[in-house]
Amino acid sequence: MPYMFCNLNNVCNVAQRSDYSYWLSTLEPMTMMMQPIVGEAIRPYISRCTVCEAPSQAIAIHSQSMQIPDCPRGWESQWIGYSFVMHTGAGDQGGGQSLQSPGSCLEDFRPSPFIECHGVGTCNYYSTTISFWMTTVESNQQFRAPQPQTLKAGNLRQRISRCAVCTKRTY
Numbered sequence: 001m002p003y004m005f006c007n008l009n010n011v012c013n014v015a016q017r018s019d020y021s022y023w024l025s026t027l028e029p030m031t032m033m034m035q036p037i038v039g040e041a042i043r044p045y046i047s048r049c050t051v052c053e054a055p056s057q058a059i060a061i062h063s064q065s066m067q068i069p070d071c072p073r074g075w076e077s078q079w080i081g082y083s084f085v086m087h088t089g090a091g092d093q094g095g096g097q098s099l100q101s102p103g104s105c106l107e108d109f110r111p112s113p114f115i116e117c118h119g120v121g122t123c124n125y126y127s128t129t130i131s132f133w134m135t136t137v138e139s140n141q142q143f144r145a146p147q148p149q150t151l152k153a154g155n156l157r158q159r160i161s162r163c164a165v166c167t168k169r170t171y
Contacts, residue, residue, distance in 0.1 A: 062099060065162065088130050
């Protein structure tokens with residue numbers, strides 16, 4: 001991600017660091033050899049967004065179950081999804097958002113929803129990039145230490161909390 005960084009001596013540098021940035025990715029499959037993607041070839045891997053004006057604040061509601069939660073009375077659902085908490089990457093890199101934020105309710109579940117890009121202009125999916133999702137909790141297991149469990153491909157969605165993004169009705 002090209003950006004400029006400046007110091008106290010009024011000296012600024014453009015694209016001179018090997019920093020990391022993380023981008024919500026698309027469903028575009030990686031190259032067979034998993035080679036880093038460079039330049040314009042990165043475009044199909046980066047998700048696009050639309051910023052919309054809403055008549056009220058949007059909030060995310062998480063069920064901590066496989067059941068899609070209802071919006072509060074007087075609110076309506078804008079979309080449903082899976083409860084995303086945060087991601088980490090190389091070293092101490094990563095990020096997340098408040099669970100009330102619409103960004104915590106992703107419409108699609110993918111084990112690796114983010115692609116990592118380096119300051120030198122390359123992007124890839126790396127084994128050090130980890131996504132964290134809110135899990136389901138059975139009502140009789142609340143307030144107990146969770147039991148470790150490993151899920152394999154094909155069964156991943158069975159323990160991911162569902163969510164809904166809601167906006168207040170403005171009759």
